[in-house]
Structure formats: structure tokens, C-alpha cells
Amino acid sequence: MSERESMEFDVVIVGAGPSGLATACRLAQLSSDRQLDLSICVVEKGSEVGAHILSGAVIETRALDELFPDWKERDAPLVTPVTRDQVYLLRDDQNAWSLPSALVPRTLHNEGNYIASLGNLCRWLAAQAEELGVEIFPGFAATEVLFGDQGQVIGIATGDMGVGADGEPKDSYTPGMELLARYTVFAEGCRGQLGKVLQQRYDLAAGVDPQHYGIGLKELWDVDPALHEPGLVVHGAGWPLQNGTNGGFFLYHQENNQVAVGLIVDLDYDNPWLSPYDEFQRVKQHPVIARYLKGGKRVAYGARALAKGGFNALPRMHFPGGLLVGCDAGTLNVAKLKGTHTGLKTGMLAAEEIVEAIGAGDQGGSDLAGFDARLRGSWVHEELYATRNFAPALHRLGILGGGALNYLDQNLVGGKLPFTLHDRTPDDARLRPASACSPIDYPKPDGVLSFDKLSSVFLSNTNHEEDQPCHLHLADPSIPVERNLPEFAEPAQRYCPAGVYEIVDDGAGPRLQINAQNCVHCKTCDIKDPAQNITWVAPEGGGGPNYPNM
Amino acid sequence: MKVLVAVKRVIDYNVKVRVKPDHSNVDLANVKMSINPFCEIAVEEAVRLKESGAASEVVVVSIGPKSVQDQIRAAMAMGADRGIWIETAETDLGALSIARLLAQVVRDEQPGLVLLGKQSIDSDNNQTGQMLAAMLDYPQATFASKLTVTGDEAEVTREIDGGLQTLALKLPAVVTTDLRLNEPRYIKLPDIMKAKRKPLAQTSPETLGVTPSAGLKLLSVEPPAERQGGVMVESVAALVDALKNQARVL
Numbered sequence: 001m002s003e004r005e006s007m008e009f010d011v012v013i014v015g016a017g018p019s020g021l022a023t024a025c026r027l028a029q030l031s032s033d034r035q036l037d038l039s040i041c042v043v044e045k046g047s048e049v050g051a052h053i054l055s056g057a058v059i060e061t062r063a064l065d066e067l068f069p070d071w072k073e074r075d076a077p078l079v080t081p082v083t084r085d086q087v088y089l090l091r092d093d094q095n096a097w098s099l100p101s102a103l104v105p106r107t108l109h110n111e112g113n114y115i116a117s118l119g120n121l122c123r124w125l126a127a128q129a130e131e132l133g134v135e136i137f138p139g140f141a142a143t144e145v146l147f148g149d150q151g152q153v154i155g156i157a158t159g160d161m162g163v164g165a166d167g168e169p170k171d172s173y174t175p176g177m178e179l180l181a182r183y184t185v186f187a188e189g190c191r192g193q194l195g196k197v198l199q200q201r202y203d204l205a206a207g208v209d210p211q212h213y214g215i216g217l218k219e220l221w222d223v224d225p226a227l228h229e230p231g232l233v234v235h236g237a238g239w240p241l242q243n244g245t246n247g248g249f250f251l252y253h254q255e256n257n258q259v260a261v262g263l264i265v266d267l268d269y270d271n272p273w274l275s276p277y278d279e280f281q282r283v284k285q286h287p288v289i290a291r292y293l294k295g296g297k298r299v300a301y302g303a304r305a306l307a308k309g310g311f312n313a314l315p316r317m318h319f320p321g322g323l324l325v326g327c328d329a330g331t332l333n334v335a336k337l338k339g340t341h342t343g344l345k346t347g348m349l350a351a352e353e354i355v356e357a358i359g360a361g362d363q364g365g366s367d368l369a370g371f372d373a374r375l376r377g378s379w380v381h382e383e384l385y386a387t388r389n390f391a392p393a394l395h396r397l398g399i400l401g402g403g404a405l406n407y408l409d410q411n412l413v414g415g416k417l418p419f420t421l422h423d424r425t426p427d428d429a430r431l432r433p434a435s436a437c438s439p440i441d442y443p444k445p446d447g448v449l450s451f452d453k454l455s456s457v458f459l460s461n462t463n464h465e466e467d468q469p470c471h472l473h474l475a476d477p478s479i480p481v482e483r484n485l486p487e488f489a490e491p492a493q494r495y496c497p498a499g500v501y502e503i504v505d506d507g508a509g510p511r512l513q514i515n516a517q518n519c520v521h522c523k524t525c526d527i528k529d530p531a532q533n534i535t536w537v538a539p540e541g542g543g544g545p546n547y548p549n550m
Numbered sequence: 551m552k553v554l555v556a557v558k559r560v561i562d563y564n565v566k567v568r569v570k571p572d573h574s575n576v577d578l579a580n581v582k583m584s585i586n587p588f589c590e591i592a593v594e595e596a597v598r599l600k601e602s603g604a605a606s607e608v609v610v611v612s613i614g615p616k617s618v619q620d621q622i623r624a625a626m627a628m629g630a631d632r633g634i635w636i637e638t639a640e641t642d643l644g645a646l647s648i649a650r651l652l653a654q655v656v657r658d659e660q661p662g663l664v665l666l667g668k669q670s671i672d673s674d675n676n677q678t679g680q681m682l683a684a685m686l687d688y689p690q691a692t693f694a695s696k697l698t699v700t701g702d703e704a705e706v707t708r709e710i711d712g713g714l715q716t717l718a719l720k721l722p723a724v725v726t727t728d729l730r731l732n733e734p735r736y737i738k739l740p741d742i743m744k745a746k747r748k749p750l751a752q753t754s755p756e757t758l759g760v761t762p763s764a765g766l767k768l769l770s771v772e773p774p775a776e777r778q779g780g781v782m783v784e785s786v787a788a789l790v791d792a793l794k795n796q797a798r799v800l
Contacts, residue, residue: 048582120580161736174736463564546564548580
């Protein structure tokens with residue numbers, strides 16, 4: 001295969017999500033203020049900015065207020081302020097307790113926040129960045145970190161295009177590009193492919209708790225205008241998740257008679273028979289949710305893993321030549337159920353750190369350890385520290401005990417309880433043998449409120465070039481059938497929200513079939529596989545879901 | 551020889567098209583848009599003609615609001631030399647008005663070859679190329695699956711019902727592309743940057759002296775009927791009965 005060409009920039013940013021775009025915008029602003037004339041480039045694996053963005057989302061504007069104080073005049077797509085918060089504990093498939101506002105942990109109050117599509121916010125941020133002179137390249141996946149001879153990061157390479165399923169170049173073969181930079185900022189979101197490589201190479205997670213994850217599934221519905229209450233935010237936990245499985249649903253009434261509904265299932269669940277997708281389809285049947293969806297029409301579907309380990313699992317975010325920002329490190333505030341504001345803020349801080357260094361004559365490749373102090377001095381640290389016990393409390397004490405502790409911690413002492421709860425078992429090590437757990441009998445989809453997986457994937461507009469190598473790498477191809485199947489009934493069949501993994505038997509015994517073209521890039525398989533045998537890598541750029549307003 | 555290529559901004563072929571709740575049109579809000587695939591094939595063919603030496607310049611033209619600049623830039627990243635943007639408020643003027651506007655561009659630019667997609671995947675009209683050729687009184691070859699240019703003559707293989715037809719045309723001519731003409735290249739990152747610096751001229755229907763006519767009015771858009779789920783029948787007799795009395799196909 002032919003040689004790769006290279007291009008040089010001052011800063012290369014991997015991922016056009018909120019944290020990557022905030023890095024880009026802040027860099028461009030500061031570069032212009034200080035007349036540094038930095039060249040800034042953002043690569044994004046989605047076919048366009050926003051195509052792979054999926055979030056609730058209720059957005060706190062604190063970081064945005066700092067980045068673009070005039071965001072309203074610039075027509076940022078935040079138009080639906082939260083008007084009312086409801087929190088429910090679902091007791092069974094019919095009943096629920098509504099929590100009085102005074103008993104809800106303070107972090108779950110949303111006064112002043114906005115219901116929005118994070119994808120659209122990213123599209124808007126990209127437009128701001130381009131106006132500031134940033135080069136944004138959607139459709140190009142960063143698939144490789146480039147290291148210099150001092151072991152420092154010197155940039156990334158984008159993936160080759162036009163390689164066949166057999167690994168051989170096709171007529172359309174176009175080699176990837178090497179994008180070299182003084183500093184590279186990794187903003188891939190939760191469980192980033194390159195972030196994972198960097199965490200291992202530089203041992204960034206040394207001394208912190210393992211990261212914990214959840215899978216978020218979301219649908220967008222056009223609802224009956226008579227049932228629509230713009231600004232209403234509904235959260236809840238409990239049914240149908242049980243026996244120590246944590247998570248919760250959300251339902252947000254956004255503009256244009258649309259409702260975003262979703263379920264987060266924590267990936268530390270232990271029953272391999274559990275299917276987050278089917279739990280989501282089931283929770284929509286509860287009257288608390290179904291009453292709004294009645295007569296409505298589902299218009300979009302998607303799923304994405306999220307990092308919820310918070311403060312205790314936060315790795316070092318700097319290393320020679322680069323920085324990790326946002327959920328590539330795991331800066332989501334789980335107590336607020338929000339990560340956009342912290343993602344934006346860490347991106348801005350990264351930009352400030354880089355400008356400070358380059359402005360002082362740094363030529364690149366240094367370990368910007370000052371980023372750590374910058375984070376510690378910011379409100380991101382304050383928030384994440386104050387909420388460090390929130391998720392571990394729920395995991396260890398259950399929803400009532402943990403909820404009570406969180407109420408005490410967040411509402412009465414402001415996150416200053418003099419101890420830290422830890423959760424040291426990684427999510428992939430939590431599954432119990434299938435034989436020791438009861439299979440879950442999920443109701444069949446009714447085609448009204450609940451649907452099958454494939455018709456859902458259809459609504460994610462997912463597409464991959466068919467003739468390309470499989471982007472889900474098995475370190476040992478025998479493990480799914482030899483180990484995962486007998487021990488855990490191959491849980492990939494159920495945790496994958498897009499039907500990528502199937503055990504099929506054509507008469508010659510069971511085998512694992514990987515339908516890689518269905519993949520919605522959620523990364524759950526990379527996280528939850530009990531053998532840690534699956535590595536998710538970016539497929540040919542431009543592939544994956546094409547989320548419209550998610 | 552100069553080649554003029556017309557491109558249309560359409561909803562991306564991967565996106566599931568959704569009808570607006572009020573049935574006034576399809577919903578384009580925040581939906582991914584792309585160059586119409588047949589137009590992309592036309593751009594690719596023009597760039598290949600230039601690379602082979604048969605063409606000297608590739609000019610790409612599009613009509614619509616400012617957003618169509620994205621598609622003109624994409625075509626320039628593929629290798630077109632310059633762009634012409636005819637600014638209109640409407641996203642789709644209809645084939646007749648588009649052909650009139652393009653005819654005026656052809657009169658101004660005097661290309662040796664005009665390449666268009668055979669149809670756009672949104673409205674599926676398959677009219678613009680034919681109308682344009684008629685207005686200009688140029689020879690036309692539609693549904694091209696192979697194109698060679700030698701001197702002032704083009705040889706075009708067309709995909710027709712039941713086989714292939716080969717035509718020889720005197721240039722200037724209008725050729726519309728079919729799916730098998732070529733496979734468009736992957737755009738390279740440096741070419742996207744170069745495309746940002748290529749010239750893009752802006753004009754308008756008024757400047758071109760064309761008044762777009764509202765020939766057609768869109769009354770309503772309906773999605774196709776949703777597929778019904780299958781049923782398992784107990785016996786052959788039940789199947790025959792279902793085909794006769796429920797599906798009414800026997």
C-alpha cells in the first residue's frame with residue numbers, strides 16, 4: 001500500500017463533540033486575542049458534525065456562558081428552558097411514587113437549564129468554530145496515535161479508505177493521512193478508541209478506581225400536541241430494572257412537539273440475561289411514560305455508552321504531546337446526569353493550557369502537567385469532587401439507602417461528607433454465570449410503544465460501506481463460542497443495542513456472526529465483554545449512524 | 551475543452567426520509583444533506599476527463615440557498631476547478647426553471663460538454679438534462695454508463711431496457727449519468743482545504759435574465775403505507791383461505 005501523506009497543524013483535535021469543539025473554539029479565540037495565528041484542525045468520524053452525537057439532553061449553560069456569552073444572539077439551538085421537574089420511583093409496571101421536589105437531591109433540579117439536541121448544539125458549535133478559522137473534517141476517523149522518538153504524541157493518522165473486507169486495497173483505495181501537531185487533544189467521548197490506547201501506554205489510570213459505564217438508549221417521538229408540555233423534564237428509576245441493576249429513565253419535552261425518551265442501564269449489572277434494549281422497550285409501557293407517547297410516532301433511535309465513574313475514576317488527563325478532554329477521560333457529573341457542561345469546560349481549559357504553553361514559546365510535545373492544576377482550580381473539579389459518592393452510594397446501598405445518603409450529601413452538607421465510597425470492580429468482571437441467574441422473559445414488541453431491534457436500527461440511519469474489514473476485533477476468535485457462550489450465554493447478543501452480535505447455528509455447531517454494518521458506535525461491547533476480547537475500532541470514515549436531532 | 555457539471559443538494563441517501571407531521575413536505579431540519587449521487591458520478595466523470603487530458607477545466611454549478619455551497623465545495627474537493635452558485639430562496643425550483651437557468655449558464659460559459667445526473671434521488675423526475683438539451687438544441691445522451699471523448703465527438707454507452715446502446719454525439723452535447731458510469735473517489739483531506747480557496751462565483755436568476763416559474767405546486771406528501779407484520783398459518787388450507795379472503799390475491 002502506498003505511503004501516507006502528512007500535514008502539519010499547531011493543534012489537532014480528535015472528535016467534533018462538545019469537548020472537542022469547545023477546545024477548538026477556545027483555541028481560536030485565544031489565538032486571535034494573542035495573535036498566535038494557530039492552525040487548528042478537528043477530525044470527526046461521523047459523516048457530518050452531529051451524526052454520531054446522542055445525548056438526553058438537559059444542558060446546563062455554565063460553560064457555554066463562558067465560551068460564548070452572546071450564545072443567544074448567535075442563535076444557539078437552546079430554545080426550550082426547563083419549566084418543571086418530576087422524579088418518579090417506578091414500583092412495578094403500573095405504579096409509581098412521585099418524589100416531592102423537596103426530597104429530590106439538589107443536583108437533579110433543572111431550573112435554568114435547557115432541553116436540547118446535543119447533536120444540533122454541536123452543529124452550531126462547529127459553525128462557530130469554522131467562522132473562527134478552525135478546519136473541521138467530518139468523515140475522517142482518527143485510527144492511530146503517532147508517537148515521536150521521545151515517546152511523545154506527535155499527531156494522529158486517519159484510516160485508510162477503500163480497503164476490502166479481505167484487507168486488500170480496492171480500486172478506490174485512498175491511504176489515510178498523517179496529521180502532525182504540536183499538541184493533540186483527544187475528545188472521542190466515552191471509551192474512545194485512541195483514548196484507550198493512551199491510557200494504557202501512559203498508565204493514565206494508575207491509582208484511580210476503574211471507570212464505570214452505562215449504556216444510554218434514546219428515542220425521539222413526535223407526540224400528540226395536546227399531550228406535549230414543552231420544558232417538562234421527567235426522570236425516574238426502579239422498575240423494570242431490579243435485583244441490583246441500576247439505571248433510570250428520562251423523558252424530556254423539547255420543541256416542535258417532540259419528546260426525547262430514554263433509559264440508562266449501568267453496565268455493572270450482573271445478570272447476563274439482561275438486555276438493556278428490551279428493558280428500554282419495556283419501560284416505555286409504564287403509564288408514567290406511555291401517557292405522553294400515546295398516539296405519537298417514533299422518529300429516531302440510537303444508543304451510546306457513557307462514562308459515569310466520576311471523580312474517583314478520573315485518569316490523568318495530560319501526557320507528552322497531548323491532552324484528554326471530556327468523556328474520553330470521563331468528566332460526566334453523574335449526580336446531575338449531565339456531562340455536556342463539564343465536557344465543554346475541560347475542552348476550554350485544555351485550550352487555555354495549550355495557548356499558555358505555545359504563547360511562552362513551547363514547540364510542542366511537552367507534558368502539559370499544568371492542565372491538572374487548571375482542572376483542580378476550576379468548577380469542574382469542585383462539582384465532580386462534591387458528587388464523588390453519588391454513584392457508588394447507589395451501587396452499594398441500593399436506590400433507597402443510596403438515595404437517602406445522596407440527599408443528605410447533596411442537599412444538607414453540599415458534598416462534604418468526610419469519606420469517599422469506592423467501587424473497585426470493573427464492569428466487565430461483574431457478570432455471574434448464566435446458570436446462576438434467571439433468564440428474563442421480555443414481552444414481545446407491540447409495534448405501538450415497543451419495537452424490535454432491527455426496525456430501531458433502521459431509524460438510526462446507520463450505514464457502513466459493506467466491503468470493508470470488520471471493525472470489531474476479537475483478540476481470540478474462539479472465546480465467544482468456547483467461553484462466553486457456555487458460561488454467560490454470550491451476553492453480546494443482548495447488551496448490543498443494534499443486533500451486531502448473533503450466535504447462529506447452521507448445523508455445524510454454534511458460531512458468532514458479527515453484523516458490523518449495524519453498529520451504532522456505542523462502544524458497549526468493548527466495555528462489557530466479560531473476556532475483554534472485543535476491541536472497537538473506527539470503521540471507514542463516514543460510516544455509522546446519521547442521527548438527525550439526537 | 552471545458553466541462554460544466556450541475557449538482558443538486560439532496561437528502562443523504564442513508565437517511566430515512568420522514569414526512570412532516572402536517573404533510574406539507576419531507577422534513578429536512580437537521581438532516582444530513584449531500585450531493586445527489588448521480589451528480590457526484592457526473593463530477594467524478596468530469597474530473598477523470600480532465601485527468602486524462604480530454605478536458606481542460608471543470609466548472610460546477612448549483613442552484614439554491616447558501617447551503618448549496620457545501621455541495622459545490624465538495625465537488626471542488628473532488629477536483630472541479632471552480633464553482634458557480636445561483637442563489638435562490640427555494641431549495642427546489644422544479645426541472646423547467648432549473649433547465650432554463652442552466653441553459654443561460656451554458657450560453658455564458660460555452661462548455662464543450664454538459665454533464666448532469668440522470669435524476670435526483672429526492673424528486674426522481676429525470677427531466678432536467680433532456681429539457682436543457684432541447685433548450686440549447688444540443689445532442690443528448692441520457693443514462694450514460696460509459697463515456698469517451700475524442701476531439702469534438704463523444705461516444706456514450708447508454709443503459710436501456712434490455713441492453714446497451716452506443717451513441718456518437720457531436721460536441722457540445724448534454725450527457726446524463728447512470729449509476730455504473732464510475733465509482734466516485736474518496737475525497738482527500740488536503741483537497742478539502744484546497745477547495746476552500748478555489749473560486750466560487752455567485753449569481754442570481756435576475757442576473758441571468760431568467761424568471762423562475764412556479765409551474766407546479768406541492769399539495770401534499772404521504773409516506774408509503776407501513777408494512778404489516780407476517781402471520782403464521784396452521785395449514786395449506788388456511789394459507790389459501792388467507793390469500794383469497796384477506797390478501798385478496800387469488
